[in-house]
Amino acid sequence: MNNIDRGWIITCFGTAVGAGILFLPIQAGFSGIWSIIFLTAIIFPITYISHRGITRIVASCPKETDIVGAVENDLGSTAGFVVSILYFSSIVTICVGYATGLTNLINAFLVNQLWFVSIHRPLLTFIILSVMTLFLLSNEKMMLVITSILTFPLILLLFGVSIYMIPHWNMSAFHSQFILKDFVKNTFLLLPILVFSMNFSPVCSVLGSFYRKKYGNNDEAIKRSDKVVKWNSIILLFFIMFFVFSLFFSITPNVLVIAKENNLDALSAIALATETSLEKYFVYILPMIAFLALSSSYFGHFTGTREGLSGIIVRLFNCKGKVNPSKLKIISTFLLFILLWILAVSNPSILTSISALSAPIIAMYAYLMPVIMMRKVPRLRIYRSKLAAFVFIMGILTMVGYIVGEII
Numbered sequence: 001m002n003n004i005d006r007g008w009i010i011t012c013f014g015t016a017v018g019a020g021i022l023f024l025p026i027q028a029g030f031s032g033i034w035s036i037i038f039l040t041a042i043i044f045p046i047t048y049i050s051h052r053g054i055t056r057i058v059a060s061c062p063k064e065t066d067i068v069g070a071v072e073n074d075l076g077s078t079a080g081f082v083v084s085i086l087y088f089s090s091i092v093t094i095c096v097g098y099a100t101g102l103t104n105l106i107n108a109f110l111v112n113q114l115w116f117v118s119i120h121r122p123l124l125t126f127i128i129l130s131v132m133t134l135f136l137l138s139n140e141k142m143m144l145v146i147t148s149i150l151t152f153p154l155i156l157l158l159f160g161v162s163i164y165m166i167p168h169w170n171m172s173a174f175h176s177q178f179i180l181k182d183f184v185k186n187t188f189l190l191l192p193i194l195v196f197s198m199n200f201s202p203v204c205s206v207l208g209s210f211y212r213k214k215y216g217n218n219d220e221a222i223k224r225s226d227k228v229v230k231w232n233s234i235i236l237l238f239f240i241m242f243f244v245f246s247l248f249f250s251i252t253p254n255v256l257v258i259a260k261e262n263n264l265d266a267l268s269a270i271a272l273a274t275e276t277s278l279e280k281y282f283v284y285i286l287p288m289i290a291f292l293a294l295s296s297s298y299f300g301h302f303t304g305t306r307e308g309l310s311g312i313i314v315r316l317f318n319c320k321g322k323v324n325p326s327k328l329k330i331i332s333t334f335l336l337f338i339l340l341w342i343l344a345v346s347n348p349s350i351l352t353s354i355s356a357l358s359a360p361i362i363a364m365y366a367y368l369m370p371v372i373m374m375r376k377v378p379r380l381r382i383y384r385s386k387l388a389a390f391v392f393i394m395g396i397l398t399m400v401g402y403i404v405g406e407i408i
Contacts, residue, residue: 005228008207012200012232013239014151018297019097020197021158021240022265022290023350025247027193029256031186033173036248038187039194040241046367046394047198048233049385053370054201055225056383058208067205068311071369074377081315086365088308091202092339093358095305098298099344100353102128104263105294109287112272125344133337136299147296154296157289159239161267162246164282169249181408188397188405192359193351195398198236201366202304204229222383263350265290306332355402367395 028036054067061070067087072080103125110116119127136143208225215221247266252273259269267286310332314320371392374380385391397404 001227001231005224008210008228009232009235010151011148012203012207012228013155013235014148014296015203015300016198016200016232016236016240017151017154017158018293018301019094019101019265019350020193020199020354021243022101022267022293023354024193024197024240025244025251025266026256026259026269027190027351027355028244028248029251029253031190032176032182033248034176034178034183035186035190036241036244038183039190040237042394043194043198044233044237045387046195046391047236048230049387049391050367050370050395051201051204051233052226052229053374053383053385053391054204054366055208055211055229056222057370057373057380058205059212059221059225060379060383061212062379064209064213066209071373074373074379083365083369084308084311084315086361086369087202087205088305088312090358090361090365091301091305091308092336093353093361095298095301095336095340096343096348097350097353097358098294098301099125099129099340100263100347100350101265101294102132102291102298103344104347105265105268105287105290108262108264108268108272109291113284113287121347122341122345125341129337129341129344132295132298133302133333136302137333143299147299150292150296154289154292155239158243158293161286161289162243165246165250169246171249173249185405185408188401188408189355191394191401192355192363192398196354196359196362197240198233199362199366200232200236201362202301204366260351263347265294265350302336306336309336352402359401360399363395363398367391367398371395 057074058065058067058070061073063069063073065073068080068084071083103121106128107118107121107124111118207228208221211221211225215224247270251266251270255266255269255273258264258272259266262269262272264272267290271283271286306329310328313328313332314323371388374384374388
């Protein structure tokens, strides 16, 4: 493994660290220890094999392209367009979660920590999204570089929170009674959130394309990309689950209630809990860490969503090469801004949005599609995994998890 491989591991890791890791402890708190332990035991092979499938499709393609181009090459233009829709849908729902989460976080911080008067939600959301969009448009490359640089400090801060919470652990959860019906229900509800938290599929297409270009259509490109996906999946498993277990053992039922009622992430909810025994300065630091995580991820996902929307516009109106790229960028940015503003103002439940929308779309794109392609496309059959059926089933369960969990 060289420095390029390590750089890609950090990039993939930074893509995954965002809203998921901040909201996962909330759902974990409602789900209980046994569901967390069970899903922790099985999430690594699911994450590794599914994401590896995307990079293999791209890295082994006869021509240098992205995931949409690879699918078009193997299954035709219609299938490629469907994948571009899935890709866009998977990212835009994440952006909605970031926009909503940032609005709620900043509003709670202004009102509860700084004692400001609450700002009218449509105005506050408009200001937040306007400032972030203007920052991105003023110098897009610089903003993406800055957010990439902030990834490592963010990782250290979140890891520091996990360590800091250890003295506050309460291990009484291990003495809770195991009830099969509750275990099944809670596992179904927790699975989509965990899949979302471990997801770095938006960068897998670029990863596969990079190694395809660097090493050509050969085994070295596959080998390198496989290694990056494997190590990133391992690091994500330990980092995310340590964070989840640390907060699970330290947060109180009141924190969970605050988070659910105010549609807040775990760190902001802990800062608002009246019975918290944390030092006073930590009440200010935790929301700032949450803001850093959400805002840094927002920039990258907004850019990816805008590019996906531009591609769909070009395809729908058959205007490839006929429209100025700068004008198309402005149109896509405006449309995406309006969409995010309207949805963030409505304040949809972030946990519900992740479980019922984002995670199922991610499952279709990252879990089902690679398995289907490696079964149907002759050139990809050599890359089929022995656990392909298991990944496919878990993808289906992720898609229906929220609905089934609510019904049980």
